[in-house]
Amino acid sequence: MIVANPNNLHVATALDCVEAGVPVLVEKPVGVNLDEVRALVEASRRRGVPVLVGHHRRHNPLITKAHQVINEGKLGRLINVTALWQLQKPDSYFETPWRREPGAGFLLTNLIHDLDLLRYLCGEVVQVQAFTRNDVRGFANEDSAAVLLQFANGALGSLTGSDAVAAPWSWELDAGESPVYPRQDGQPCYLLAGTQGALSIPQLKRWHYAEAGSGWHTPLLQSSESIPAGEALTLQLQHFVRVARGEQAPLIDAADGGRTLALIEAIRQAAQSGRACAPEHIG
Secondary structure, three states: OEEOOOHHHHHHHHHHHHHOOOOEEEEOOOOOOHHHHHHHHHHHHHHOOOEEEEOHHHHOHHHHHHHHHHHOOOOOOEEEEEEEEEEEOOHHHHHOHHHHOOOOOHHHHHHHHHHHHHHHHHOOEEEEEEEEEOOOOOOOOOOEEEEEEEEOOOOEEEEEEEOEEEEEEOHHHHOOOOOOOOOOOOOOOEEEEEOOOEEEEOOOEEEEOOOOOOOOOOOOEEEEOOOOOOOHHHHHHHHHHHHHOOOOOOOOOHHHHHHHHHHHHHHHHHHHHOOOEOOOOOO
16 A cells, blocks of 8 residues: 555555555655654554655665675765755745745755665754854745754764755755756765765766875765666665565665654754754654
8 A cells, every 4th residue: 555645644545554564655755743753753663564764865776886896895984974955945845835835945845865775875863053044035934944854873964955946956846856846966965974985976076096094185086886777666666566475675764764853853953952953762
């Protein structure tokens, strides 16, 4: 069963399916609060019925390749992570009233994808600091945000975002995943830097030195990682079929999707309180 109804109905519908023994693909976000997500995690495990969460970008071949590059140690120890989500939504987008309401801003609607990929590529986030503003349009939700991220492996990251700027830096505009958005060729949205190399995404350009011990007086070498063919949404559905048949475990199960939601909630709390916040644990 594919659950793609309004966000506040995701968990209730998925629970009905799980209790009936039906495997579920749930559109992101997996739920709207962490308590209901925990209930879904518990039911899925108790009933032995898999739940796959629709963070489809994890299935994109270029993300699969980036994940491989990092896990093979080609970047060395990951030190810095930079993520950009900067574009302009047209005024017509906000003619739908709910898109101007609290909770319907780009943090939950859009950046949840980017934060999920950062978790997938770089590991769990243990602490965040954040600022949000809404003074460009004056709606009840945010139109700009800046987030600092501390990862469990020690890496430090930043994510800056706005849907009110004339800029080309975002997954939607750079990755070419959807024909709805004109592709801005050559522009990165994620930059990962480690002790032995750096990687730009979606280009998958890798930078490194020819010899260990080199530094800023030595030219960096550049290479491009090959990207296998494949379309993310198609690959996600094919994976779900295998999950439903019991052939594979979900790439993103309910608990994993819940950890991304917990990260969003920590960012909201940090922005509201002005303090560093840690994501709640989702076991």
